[in-house]
Amino acid sequence: MEYRELHAWDLTYQQARELQTELRKKLIFRAPERDFQIVAGADVAYDKPTQRVFAAIVTVDLGIMKVLEEACAFARGKFPYIPGLLTFREAPTLLEAWKRLSVRPEVLICDGQGYAHPRRFGLACHVGMLVDLPTIGCAKTRLIGEYESPRLRRGEFSPLREGGEQIGAVLRTQDRVKPLFISQGYKISLDQALEVVLRAARRYRLPEPVRLAHQRVSRMKREFSRNPKL
DNA sequence: GCGACAG
């Protein structure tokens, strides 16, 4: 799959933050027009010792709950993890995996924040804009914002807000399970983002495409550090 | 200066 090269990735921390503030102005949260069925999930794993980044995108047909395709990539990690700048550490490798996809998903769920970001431009927003596809920010923990714990039933959620603005929602995907932090990525409303994540989280805490992508990168890393190691 | 801080 193709994507637009809107900018370089070898930036200073300051330039990276400025880029986010700049690109944020072009964010679009178009209203939903159809029910997404071809849903992809993206995740990344790191190998501390070799400084490698492993990325995977798994596409699932929610209608029949079957994997349609999966693409992987790995590279040498260059950018460090800095809260608010996660995109610059993960996106380059994630985009490599994206290139290897042959079927265009209808929506992509990213493991990280979307709009719920200091500059309102988290990983999901950034990736969505580059691949021009609706994306959803689906993080396991909070980056910013305040919230009340949602009720303990699957499907319950509460607003995530900062400074009088709602920036996302905290969603319980299974009874009594720790909630996920959902926010708009690109070309999608928060309502539809919640709907998609809940519908994709059939049996586990994480939506199936993301869960599978996580298993994939974990296996990649395991097999890599065990063999040729180069 | 102090505390917070996606993965």
Place this chain on the structure above:
DNA sequence: ATCTTGTCGC
């Protein structure tokens, strides 16, 4: 994210 096995429970 990662360091790490078994174990208690639905």
